Amino acid sequence: MVRQYLTVTALNRYLKYKFDNDQELSSILLKAEISNFKRHSRGHLYLTLKDDTSQVSAIMFVSNTKVLNFNPKDGDKVIVEGYVSIYEAYGTYQIYIQKMDLDGVGDLYLAYEKLKDDLSKKGYFAEEHKQKLPCFPKTVGVITSPTGAAVRDIINVINNRFPMTSIIVYPALVQGVNAKESIKLQIEKANQQGLVDVLIIGRGGGSIEDLWAFNEEIVARAIYDSKIPVISAVGHETDFTISDFVSDVRASTPSHAAELVVKNYRDVIGEILTYQERLELALLNLYNNYLKHYKQIVNRNVLKNPMRLIQTKELAYANLLDRLSMVSPVNIINNKKEKVDILIKQIRSEFKYLLKDRQNTYQNLIEKLELTNPLNIMKKGYAIVKQDGMIKKHYTEILKDKDLVIALNGGEVTTKIIAMEGEHNE
Amino acid sequence: MSKLSFEENLEKLEVLVKKLESGENSLDEAVKLYQEGISLAKICHEELKNAEEVIVKLMDSEGLVDFNKE
Numbered sequence: 047m048v049r050q051y052l053t054v055t056a057l058n059r060y061l062k063y064k065f066d067n068d069q070e071l072s073s074i075l076l077k078a079e080i081s082n083f084k085r086h087s088r089g090h091l092y093l094t095l096k097d098d099t100s101q102v103s104a105i106m107f108v109s110n111t112k113v114l115n116f117n118p119k120d121g122d123k124v125i126v127e128g129y130v131s132i133y134e135a136y137g138t139y140q141i142y143i144q145k146m147d148l149d150g151v152g153d154l155y156l157a158y159e160k161l162k163d164d165l166s167k168k169g170y171f172a173e174e175h176k177q178k179l180p181c182f183p184k185t186v187g188v189i190t191s192p193t194g195a196a197v198r199d200i201i202n203v204i205n206n207r208f209p210m211t212s213i214i215v216y217p218a219l220v221q222g223v224n225a226k227e228s229i230k231l232q233i234e235k236a237n238q239q240g241l242v243d244v245l246i247i248g249r250g251g252g253s254i255e256d257l258w259a260f261n262e263e264i265v266a267r268a269i270y271d272s273k274i275p276v277i278s279a280v281g282h283e284t285d286f287t288i289s290d291f292v293s294d295v296r297a298s299t300p301s302h303a304a305e306l307v308v309k310n311y312r313d314v315i316g317e318i319l320t321y322q323e324r325l326e327l328a329l330l331n332l333y334n335n336y337l338k339h340y341k342q343i344v345n346r347n348v349l350k351n352p353m354r355l356i357q358t359k360e361l362a363y364a365n366l367l368d369r370l371s372m373v374s375p376v377n378i379i380n381n382k383k384e385k386v387d388i389l390i391k392q393i394r395s396e397f398k399y400l401l402k403d404r405q406n407t408y409q410n411l412i413e414k415l416e417l418t419n420p421l422n423i424m425k426k427g428y429a430i431v432k433q434d435g436m437i438k439k440h441y442t443e444i445l446k447d448k449d450l451v452i453a454l455n456g457g458e459v460t461t462k463i464i465a466m467e468g469e470h471n472e
Numbered sequence: 473m474s475k476l477s478f479e480e481n482l483e484k485l486e487v488l489v490k491k492l493e494s495g496e497n498s499l500d501e502a503v504k505l506y507q508e509g510i511s512l513a514k515i516c517h518e519e520l521k522n523a524e525e526v527i528v529k530l531m532d533s534e535g536l537v538d539f540n541k542e
Contacts, residue, residue, distance in 0.1 A: 325506050
């Protein structure tokens with residue numbers, strides 16, 4: 047029997063064929079630790095994956111490294127997805143890595159996504175459950191580590207923006223296994239005590255594990271149940287936690303939370319000045335309206351030319367007399383004339399009353415608005431006539447045998463009456 | 473939760489401004505509203521200017537204690 051000798055190449059090719067057609071080996075998931083990590087100049091990663099007792103070579107081609115979300119190094123615990131094949135030239139088998147994540151982070155990420163989904167379905171993030179922040183909180187509660195940078199940032203920013211505010215720090219563990227319980231208890235305590243108007247819950251930046259307490263359901267529940275509005279301020283701008291979604295307001299950082307919680311007093315001073323301007327403008331508008339109204343009253347005919355009203359009535363009276371004299375005997379005329387005389391007296395007294403009333407209104411307006419001054423009228427050439435110290439407004443009020451005082455622009459003149467020649471026949 | 477007297481004053485000021493802006497007041501009332509508004513604005517402004525520093529307390533297991541800011 048002639049023995050068949052294989053070439054090494056044929057052997058390796060055969061083994062590679064076997065490996066590549068094995069269902070199990072074409073897609074494997076592996077948990078391991080990295081050692082002998084090397085980055086090739088072309089970007090491929092060469093490494094050894096090991097556990098306590100065994101190891102295996104591995105390669106990750108540069109095309110697969112694009113989706114890596116961490117920088118692999120020796121000692122990292124990883125989870126790997128890939129396939130096993132043979133490198134024919136050396137006859138070594140290795141793992142061709144397609145996907146690699148830090149062990150643990152993947153689990154955390156999945157847990158985060160799941161909780162977010164669950165709580166979203168339960169309505170924890172619903173807009174209608176969100177509370178409004180108070181405009182001017184008297185006291186701000188801060189739940190965080192009393193020794194961290196976050197609390198100091200918050201105090202500094204509030205101090206700079208609105209120093210009238212008080213702050214109560216509720217000390218809490220913000221990382222580690224006991225953090226979630228600690229944060230939850232302080233949220234509940236703040237609610238029971240009712241000393242603060244708004245709560246800031248947070249901490250400074252850190253790894254996803256460091257921030258994990260803010261992704262815990264019991265913390266989310268406590269925030270959801272809080273009657274006091276809650277601002278979540280966890281890590282940096284790019285960190286999103288469950289607390290951010292469930293809280294009433296999300297701040298990107300602790301400093302940002304402090305900016306959201308109190309106004310800048312400089313802006314408030316601006317508001318106050320605006321109110322002052324509005325008050326002044328409103329008063330001026332009102333004053334101008336009254337002035338306009340006053341001018342309308344003053345310009346009415348009855349005040350401008352009071353005699354015209356009397357003249358109109360007298361004309362009607364004369365007209366009536368004419369008509370009576372044409373159609374009636376004398377005694378009837380006389381009879382009617384008496385009645386008309388009475389009537390005209392009534393008209394006169396009514397008119398006087400009306401005139402007086404208007405003048406009173408006029409006078410009041412003058413006093414109120416302090417606009418006019420009798421001296422101004424005199425400057426135009428008008429004079430006031432007085433007798434016995436009383437202003438005389440009508441010819442009939444003048445007594446012939448008494449001195450007449452004429453007040454005009456610049457002074458008063460006392461005169462004697464030489465003749466009286468009124469149009470009146472009373 | 474009780475409000476800061478400051479906030480109450482600011483709210484009062486806003487109400488006064490709106491009332492005066494309605495233009496439905498007599499001149500006497502308007503002058504009164506104006507004076508009241510200006511004095512409220514002054515009080516608020518003074519209060520803001522004179523505020524000194526935030527008071528920070530720590531809620532200890534025993535109760536409130538001063539917070540060490542250093």
